[in-house]
Amino acid sequence: MAKQKIQKPDYERMLRKAGVRITRPRRIIIEILAGTDDHPDALEIFRRASAIDASISLSTVYRTTKLLERLGAIHRHAFEGGPSRFEQAQGEHHDHLIDLDTGDVIEFKSDRIEHLQNEIAEALGYDIVHHRLELYGRRRKSR
Incomplete structure (x- = not known):
């Protein structure tokens, strides 16, 4: 059964509340995460973000996902045999x-x-x- 989204998370608000500056690259990354319903890894997030803005670095993706994870906005999954993947923290347990x-x-x-x-x-x-x-x-x- 597919996950039903309640509403699009406001990651930008969460980061601002935590005192984090919202740069253009970070805004693109959080928009990708807020709009996804799959479980992308950091490299996939980087691919999607760099297709929008080629100046985005993989390290910015890592730093942003780490921040969002620390704030409880996203979950990191380390599925066996693969890289860590991310999903929105909101919604019903599944x-x-x-x-x-x-x-x-x-x-x-x-x-x-x-x-x-x-x-x-x-x-x-x-x-x-x-x-x-x-x-x-x-x-x-x-x-």
Whole structure:
């Protein structure tokens, strides 16, 4: 099931509130992140940004994503076997299925999984504070 966006995040406001100057390169990067519904890595963000402004550096992408991550505006995912990828922090909780052949990240939500996790934590005497579920697979071949 695809993630439904609630509203476009205002990363520029978050950065200004944190006292960060909004340069043209940084504005382009945050617009890319605010408008994406996939899970780009830093190199993909750089490719998209440099297509708009060739003067943008990869280090600016790294610094901007690190700032946004520190502010809780984006999540960094280190999916097995690949570079860190980013997604918006807002929206409903969801889990990920990573296609090992294509690298595609499929978001899904399962009330059954959520219930089972809570049931297990309760049986062990815990309250879940945070969790991530990542499944790795390959598409089944048609027979």
